[in-house]
Amino acid sequence: DTAVSQTPKYLVTQMGNDKSIKCEQNLGHDTMYWYKQDSKKFLKIMFSYNNKELIINETVPNRFSPKSPDKAHLNLHINSLELGDSAVYFCASSQTGYNSPLHFGNGTRLTVT
Amino acid sequence: KQEVTQIPAALSVPEGENLVLNCSFTDSAIYNLQWFRQDPGKGLTSLLLIQSSQREQTSGRLNASLDKSSGRSTLYIAASQPGDSATYLCAVPSGSARQLTFGSGTQLTVLP
Numbered sequence: 001d002t003a004v005s006q007t008p009k010y011l012v013t014q015m016g017n018d019k020s021i022k023c024e025q026n027l028g029h030d031t032m033y034w035y036k037q038d039s040k041k042f043l044k045i046m047f048s049y050n051n052k053e054l055i056i057n058e059t060v061p062n063r064f065s066p067k068s069p070d071k072a073h074l075n076l077h078i079n080s081l082e083l084g085d086s087a088v089y090f091c092a093s094s095q096t097g098y099n100s101p102l103h104f105g106n107g108t109r110l111t112v113t
Numbered sequence: 114k115q116e117v118t119q120i121p122a123a124l125s126v127p128e129g130e131n132l133v134l135n136c137s138f139t140d141s142a143i144y145n146l147q148w149f150r151q152d153p154g155k156g157l158t159s160l161l162l163i164q165s166s167q168r169e170q171t172s173g174r175l176n177a178s179l180d181k182s183s184g185r186s187t188l189y190i191a192a193s194q195p196g197d198s199a200t201y202l203c204a205v206p207s208g209s210a211r212q213l214t215f216g217s218g219t220q221l222t223v224l225p
Contacts, residue, residue, distance in 0.1 A: 045212040098144035104156035
């Protein structure tokens, strides 16, 4: 199936740990994104990558770092996890261009205890 | 800074009704507006994308309109079905890197 897939679906970890979330798309898109959805369901952009270059970076803590080994993958690494990092993280992809719709993965629910 | 608002936050209707979801945005200099659907525990599914030069887009029972000058969009759902129950979000690209700014969504429940 053509899709945006991210793993794991659920991630429960303790404060202070380091964790990664993986994302892959086989849609041939050249731009990938990470969004965070908080407990109030607000979706906010975190990062996007275009042709292996970071093109936007919202004011997220530098404990969060995106890693893109190729244009089909954009992984999210989080160091020294904090309680406030608990949220659902969504990966998405699109073609370059303002009128290209975004395709989202099913999300990773991160719970920090 | 672009702000997107969706009203109502929740809506419950009996099956078969036609309904309208509203979305407003503060900065009318947009390239497009997208409507998404989110099912519980799932990601977002793109429903319709209206380009700034368009007034409306249709897909099946869904019709989205865009009025840039007034900063408003509506999503019309005809003959609603229980399977339409989901959260509907609108979003507009903003900033030089076209990051999407989302509304907080309208949670729709269609009662059988």
